[in-house]
Amino acid sequence: MSESPVLLESDSLPHCATSELDSRQPESLEPVDAAAPFNRSNADVILRTSDNVDFRFYKLLLSLASPFFANMFALPQPGPLDKAADQTKYGLPIIPVAEKSFALYKLLSFCSPVYDIELPVLENLDVVMLVLDAADKYDMKCMGKFIVKMIIAPEFLEQEPMRVFAIACRYRAEAETNIAARYMLRFAIWEPAYVAELDFISGSDYQRLVKFHASCGQAMSQLVRLWSLFPLPPLDCKVCRKNGLPRLSLKSYQDSVIDALRVRPCAETLMNTEWIEVLVRKAGSCPNCRDRVPRKMVEYAKELAVPINEIISEIHLEIKPY
Structure with a gap:
């Protein structure tokens, strides 16, 4: 009688969720079969994870995705009854791998045909790195490029832009690196905290990010010639002026905007x-203006985003191959 398949963590669960698989100790548990679709009887190889879960899969799909496995399977293979054969199960050779079942499930899902299984969800950047490291280990270059394209999802950029930049830069994904670098313009260059992924890129890579940020900041001075096309929203009103409240000169107002944009x-x-x-405090705005100015500034920022993005588009972050 075959062993009962073990249920893998659902793709909807966060990576850090505690599960039975995470707590499995390989030395204390007998191997169990993975759940569908990695328990098919017509598979021709078994990958056994470090937490003793057996994934039945196909040599052809592994070979197409990975030169590492293609070279392995190209070697003469002993028969199932050969005493020189490695451990077998169901008459299939067993290949031990260092990955845990959670990571291997996602890795093999990317290797599977799209009509056979849905693309796995990469819940956070920790999961992304688990799968990317495995893909890199097995020389799955095309899969790695595909996964890197997924890290520029808004939820990743908004939460951890520096990690996105470092991961994209590490894998020399130029388009994704530039997208992350542009998102980083929302912060002063000194604001993002250290992330471990920075250890995997060179000092030159980080210096190019700093230079890109500084170049974009310096280029904001070009907005000076656009004030006539994009006049700043007023910080005061007739009531403010009638009551003789302090006013911020137009030049100081414009300089304040440019200074802020140079930093971010x-x-x-x-x-x-x-x-x-x-x-508004500098302008001595009245209560009505203090309520009105933020709304007007948001509207103005959306208009000014067009020339700002045009200026930034002229500045390129160079990513050199290793």
Whole structure:
């Protein structure tokens, strides 16, 4: 009688969720079969994970995805009854792998035909790195490129832009690296905290990010010639002026905008509530203006985003191959 398949973690669960598989100790448990679709009887090889879960899969699919496995299977293979043969199960050779079942499930899902299984969900960047490391280990270059394209999803960029940049840069994914670098313009260059993935890129790579950020900031001075086309929203009203409240000169107002954009060269900078509050205090705006200015500034930032993005598009972050 065959062993009962073990249920793998659902793709909907976060990577850090505690599961039976995570707590399995290989030295204390007998191997069990993975759940469908990795328990098919017509498979021709078994991959056994470090937590003793057996995945039945196909040599052809592994060979197409991985030169590592293609070379392995090209070697003369002993028969199932050959005493020189490695361990077998169901008459199939067993290949031990260092990955845990959680990671191997996702890796093999990427190797499977799209009509056979849905693409696995990569819940967070920790999961991304698990799968990318495995793909890199087995020389699955095409799969690695495909997975790297997934890291620029909004949920990853918004939560951990520096990690996205470092991962994309590590795998020399130029388009994704540039997208992450542009997202980083929402922060002052010194604001993002250290992330472990920075250890896998060179100092030159990080220096190019700093240079890109600085170049974009310096280029914001080009907006000076666009004030007539994009006049700044007023910080005061007739009531303010009638009551003789302090006013911020137009030149100081424009300089404040340019200075803010030099530090964080993106339209989102002008939507920052703390920065807007400083401006209205300098202008001595009345209560009505203090309520109105943030809304007007958001509208203005959306308009100014067009020339800002055009200026930034002229600046390229160079990613050199290793």
